[in-house]
Amino acid sequence: MSLLDRHIGFVHALREAGLPVSLAEGLDAARALQVIDLSERDSLRAAYASTLVKRPSHRPGFDVLFDLWFPASTSGLYDPRQEGGSHAPDLDLEAAPLPELRDRLARLLLGAEGMNEFARAMVERFGRQPAGPGRQNWFSYSVMRALSPETLMARLLAEVLAGQERGGLAEKVARQRINENTRRFEEAVSTDVRRRIAEDSGIERIARSAVRPPLEQLDFLRITKADLARLRREVHPLARRLAARLTVKHRLGHRGRLDFRRTVRASLSSGGVPLNTFNKPRRPHKPELVVLCDTSDSVASFAHFTLLLTYALREQFTKVRAFGFVDTVDEITRFFVPGADVVEAMTRLTQEADMVRFGRTNYGHALEEFAERYGDAIGPKTSLLILGDARSNYQPPALETLRRLSAGARHAYWLNPEPTAQWDTGDSLATAYGGIVPMHECRNVAQLAAFIEELA
């Protein structure tokens, strides 16, 4: 494959993975290739990244594809003895017994050089599984199982701390460093596994499955704990961006009444003739928000994230009140005082709030109870926002109550984290509820941000 073909193929793969790479940017990248030293892989990667990737959330996907299209080595050229020799003349990675390999790994996790070479050799040795005659599969879990870097932690900590007190700051710092290096090792192994699969069965095939969607496109219902933590970090930047956009929108919106004072003042410079008139900006529309959310396990991460975001956006609303339910309702506004710690608010929310009676979601009962106990929260200025998947375990839906609630509010919206195709399957009451309160599909952060922009 010539360099040009490889460049074109790479740009195409990026587009296929959802990165908006324009023609002009592709040309910039090609120009950049002419002026940098192509034998230096790091600057090649940086050159592509700076010309093609203009959003940080696209960077992980870019890195995966770059490693596939411009691999650090190829199996044909790889000579373990030669390459390993430069770093560890005492260790033959292909034949050394397991304990020695684990010793080596322990040193790498403490920050020694040569992580990538070691990872490649280990994939060569442990990652291969025969799959039919003449074919083979590559797996990273078999490498991880053979070396099990997690089990090295206790030993490494003992070594680093060397008699210092346990449980203190020193241990935290050491743990963080070892975890970070373990993650790097895992990444190096899976990168090499992907490269080998690509060599066996073609880059395009693996490229399609290897790239994870960027954070804002992740499905709320399939989110992992680590992703949720990453999302929580994004809450404040996202809220700031949304707020900035909303302010711009308000300012650009319809002009308000004549600003008499400013007009007269400006007319002084033209001898009292008002050449330019000035208008007062319209008072921003700040709705009161009542959030009623399903906090049962199936949709908890969606509810948590949305609550956090609405609270981070407090200034855009006059007042925010939040209620949570599983099969009975409790007000949860008190957990989100200004300046509260995000993680703590969430743990306290699940422990202290009284939202569970029998433990199975019951929209009907929750709605009845909400209308009875907190019905006065809803007034003609309120926007009611309901979050949930509308799956009520075949209980009576209390449609009348919902109709009454939404009629009392200024606006009512329902955000459903399930894809539209799954609505009305099984115990879902999406259409029944959606007939009363307009229901929006809200599967990821991008959709949520679009909705909030419309709301405020």
Added chain:
Amino acid sequence: MWFASPADVRERLSAVDYLSDASIATSVFLAGALGKPLLAEGPAGVGKTQLAKAVAAATGAQLVRLQCYEGLDEARALYEWNYKKQLLRIQAGSDRDWDATHDDIFTEEFLLERPLLRAIRSEVPTVLLIDEIDKADVEVEGLLLEILSDYQVTIPELGTISAVRKPYVVLTSNATRELSEALKRRCLYLHLEYPTPERERDIVLAQVPTIEAGLAEQLARTVATMRTLELKKAPSIAETIDWANTLLALGRTELDEATIGATLGVVLKHASDQTRARKELAL
């Protein structure tokens, strides 16, 4: 040519105490070699503005800075006619006919140069720093497009002014809002993140030369640990350096739990962040 190669960038930037890594060096080199603006984005305090200053210092170029803020307009960013002086001119020469006066008052003499025009017209090598572009209104981005892609400015009364010498343009942004696609497309993009502990140690050593290497290492590792906590605002490089200076001023040579607890306010500036750090790090 601004730089000869990425390696050259690294060397010359480190000579002015700015420690770069592979991606910074390559982007800075490419911005010079391809003649494109460099857009540096990242959290506050990771050295975006410092990068522009370092490029100017390393190449011996003059630095022209445009600080963006809400309400920044053409008159403050690009050029303005000196109305008062024009008025004086008209009154002083009241016997002359209109055409002569008109030709006279729209000349160089009555033009007030603002940073963008100054950078374009500069005869010496210039680094133009457009700082915190995300703070400016969306219209300013439109204003910048002509300058960033063609390095020229159109003044209706004078015509188009092209750059004598292409300035080296650096834009910085804290990502408080999304910049427009049109602007991003014209720039090379550099995302600056918090550095690795090793690089941060070197930065502290370069910026605070009197600090001991061991203490710098401890500082860098502790700050890296703090960044893994879920904080509202993670400590930046600038704050690490402040911390190093604080410890020096207090005469501490060891970073133990008590010292961290006493000086936590230097790095963490939210009450909830401090409580969290105290709990998680067992201070």
